[in-house]
Amino acid sequence: PSTLPIKDCTSITPPYPRLLETLEKVRNVLPKKSKLTLAEKILYSHLRNPEESLRGKGKIRGERYLKLRPDRVAMQDASAQMALLQFMTCKLPSCAVPASIHCDHLIQAQTGAASDLTRSIETNKEVFDFLESAAQKYGIEFWRPGSGIIHQIVLENYAAPGLLMLGTDSHTPNAGGLGMLAIGVGGADAVDALTDTPWELKAPMITGVKLTGQLQGWATPKDLILHLAGKLTVRGGTGRIIEYFGPGVPAQSCTGLATIANMGAEVGATTSTFPYSDNMRQYLHATGRGPVAEAADAAAKKGFLSADEGAEYDEVIEINLSELEPHLNGPFTPDLATPLSSFSSFLNDNKYPTTLSSALIGSCTNSSYEDMSRVASIAEQAKAAGLKSKVPFLVTPGSELIRATVEKDGLQSTLESVGATVLANACGPCIGQWKRDEHKGEDNAILTSFNRNFKARNDGNLKTMNFLASPEIVTAMAFSGDLKFNPTTDSISTPNGPFKFTPPSGDRLPPTGYSAGDLSYAPSPSPVPQPQTEIAISPSSTRLEILEPFGTNFANGAGELPSMRCLMRVKGKCTTDHISAAGAWLKYKGHLSNISENTLMTAVNDESDSINKAIDLEGKEDTIPNTMKAYKAKNEPWMLVVDDNYGEGSAREHAALQPRFYGGAMIVARSFARIHETNLKKQGILPLWFLNKADYSKISAHDVVQTKGLEKVMDGTSTTDVVLLEVTKPTGEKMVVETRHTLSKDQIEWLRYGSALNYIGAMARQ
Ligand code: SF4
Structure with a gap:
């Protein structure tokens, strides 16, 4: 039953007729009788031009780049800041697709829900005010602090079978629990969708996970993904979508499937998905979205929401749910999986603490009814x-809907009666927003039902070991306080004798329906853009700064780049974390001048083998950001020479914005991480690849570098992808280094206009 009013589903029902029509075109382009997986159906039905992406011989998965049209965007409060600042530079009046903003990451857990929320709203007021004003101006749904965690709210309100959604958060795939593709991206990709720019994705490989049998006793969907993380490791899903199938899928609740999809991020998967099921249908009805369920039923009848019979996966993993036992994963990495029955000896073998110091349940991963x-x-x-x-x-x-329903049904008072503290509906301890005074700097072990357990993630203490488990196991262990306790076999002594738990039981959906709770947190659906709204950014703010559009690096919009100096040669591994550090710098995510002070501050200079050191134009050694600033002050464009896989890691757009902000015009690499390479192009920096990797050492700091042949690339007359670099040493000695570019036609325009957003804005105004 639903006690929620039926929502107006106009803007949240997937455009099934259009998707089915595109899929029909796709089938005409693909070889006859091609069998498609569900993930392929959803991806390909969102292609902007199936002919261009799929026509021709050769593999698609793992090879071709797909130009896609996502249906929706969701952004959390930390990452939304730069996404919106970038969107603003296009000067478009509204977003091209429905979007939502969720205030969840900036709420710190300290004493309890009400006081934590009040304090966090005060501390972050300027950020929330900015986000709300931008939401109002551009017609974005704004979920206020206290409304809940992005992924739970998306599942309850926006997720729908067959949808393609981008979210500026790694655990966006949570929405896959409703049979869709939800992909975590950086802000620059979100802006692609918001501006109706083709969003590019290398066609992922598809890992099929076949589920058979039935979960027994204490085993839960969380245990399935904990077990799978152990099998696949943190890299096993990279460049892959995990698609579940088999007789074990329909029996799982929709929210259980969301937990599994959520933690697909822990194995590096692009996203995870499941065929449409009766449990999904019931969840849609229970959350007031009957019309979406009816539309999905009709689309499913046309074969859209499940794989074709006989579809092939790139690999298949089979899991018998009947044999699955509870798992605990960690410490410090989510793929170190230990079955509950061996956990005690695992702790002994590794001499890990055996006393539990805190038990935490909930978060976006595991706070369903x-x-x-x-x-x-x-x-x-x-x-x-x-x-x-x-x-x-x-x-x-995970959300106000869950909190209010759990309170209505007496579950909250049950938990409080045994000592639980209910925190605000927000990320809190899952993302380090946990003010914990105990165990500072000490070895200690916590149990959580969260999804990640990297060092210092929860309480900032590098020595806190976080073991991930199902909420049921975390809760049972809290009563023993002993990590060696196995609730499925052991007893706890009480004055009345030994006590042993029986396996947990519960309801998939609230028997008397969900309760909406405090509606003041929620936006009005489908808000109309209000162009007259002033964006709330104080000129004296240290956390927010209007992003000024970058100028073009080309005189007259084309030709060769001006000759420039090499600022330094970066040695070895250089991830987006090296280029733009996270941690304490996160508070400056919306202030490009301030966050740029961290640029490449952990990078190694190949010439001096020192970290964060470069030589400025006067020959003085300084930090890398200071050296960049000195170049910028003199209006001297510069370039970098970098090593292999430059920019690997997250899709963080700051790693491209910051060098550009300081005047970087070109980066020449032994190789680039693909997403970062695209991000550089988006910000108007030219990435080039050494044709001969050994040439990396030929260009040194202060050499003057001049492109030769770029002019023809820019005007479209070049017959080759080779761009020559004429390098002049301070001694006057000259040499030529061969590189190649990877610019597409659109990307040439991005460079010409100074950035992708400048180009998009200019096109929209034409
Ligand atoms: Fe990310 Fe944790 Fe928040 Fe989920 S609860 S969105 S994992 S920080």
Whole structure:
């Protein structure tokens, strides 16, 4: 049953007729009788031009670049800042696709929901005010602080079978629980969708996971993904979509599938998805989206929402759910998977702490009604035995809808009666927003139902070991306080004798329906853009700064780049974290001048083998950002020479924005990480690849470098992808280095106009 009013589903129902029509065209382009996986159907039905992407011989998966049209964008408060600042530079009046902003990452957990929320709103007021003003101006749905975590809200409101969505957060794939493709991206990719620019994705390989059998006893969907993470490791899903199929899928709840999809990010998967099921249909109805379910039913009848019979996967992994036991993964990496039955000896073997210091449940990964009702069934048993949690027991509801429903149904009071503290509906301890005074600098072990457990992620303490488990296991362990306790076999002693848990039970959906809770957190659906709205950014702000469009690096919009000096040669691994560090710098994500102070500050200078050192134009050694600033002050364009796989890691657009902000015009690499290479082009920096990798050492700091042949690339008359670099040493000695470019026609325009956004804005105004 749904006690929620039926929503106006006009803007949230996938455009099934258009998608089916495109899929029909795709089938005409592909070889006759091609069998498609579900992931391919969703991707290909979102192609802007199936002919261009799919026509011709050769493999598609893992080879071709797809130009896609996503249906929707979701942004969280930390990453939305730069995404919106970039979007603003295009000067478009509204977004090309429906979008939402979610205030969740900036809420710090300290004492409890109400006070934490009030304090965090004060601390981050200028950021929230900016986001809200931008949302109002461009017609974006704005979910206020306290409304909940982006992925839970998306699942409850926007996710729909067959949809293609981009989200500026790694765990965006959570929405795959509703049979769609939801992909985590950087802000620059989100802006592609917001401006109706083709969004490019290398066609992922597809890993099929066949589920058979039935979950038993304490085993949950979380245990399935914990187990799979152990099998695949943190890199096993890279460049792949994980598509689940088989008789074990339909029995899983929609929210359980979301947990599995959420943690697909832990194995590096592009995203995860599942065929449409009755449980998905029921979830849509229960959350007030009956019309979406009806449209999905019709699309499913036309074969859209599941794989074709006989579709082939690039690899298949089979998991028998009947044999799955609870797992605990960690410490410090989500793929170190240990079955519950061996966890005690695992702790002994590694001499890890065996005393639990805190138990945390909830987050975007595991705070569904089903999770909470099963957890409450454990708490009820413990309470009846006279037990209370032995350690701090923190509960993070994923959304106001969940919090209010759990309160209405008495689950919250059950949890509180055994010692739980309910935190705000926000990320809190999952992302380091946890003010924890105990165990500072000490070895200690926490158990969480979250998704990530990298060092210092939760409380900032490098020595806190976070073991990931299902909320049921975390809760049961909280009553023992002992990590060696196995709730499926062991007992806890009480004054009335030994007490043993029976396996948890619960409801997939609230028996008397969801309760909407405090509606003041939520936006009005499909808001109309209000162009007269002033964007709220104070000129004296240290956290937000209007982004000024970059000028073109080309005189007269084309020709060769001006001759420029090499600022330094970067040695070895240089990820987006090296180029733009995270941590304490995150608070400057919306202020390009301030965050640029961290540019390449952990990069190694190949000539001196030192970190964060470069030589300025006067021959003085300084930090890399200071040297860049000195070049910029003199209006001297510069270039970098970099090593292999430059810019690997996240899709962070700051790693391209910052060098550009300081006047970087060109980067020549042994090789680039693909996403970063595209991000450089988007910001108007020319990336070039050494034809001969050994030439890397031929260009040194202060050499003057002049492109030769770029002019023809820019005017489209070049017959080759080779661009020559004439290098003049300070001694006057000259040499020529061969490089190649990877610019597409569109990307040439990005460079000509100074950035992709300048180009998009100019086209829109024509
Ligand atoms: Fe990310 Fe954790 Fe927030 Fe989920 S709860 S969105 S994993 S920070």
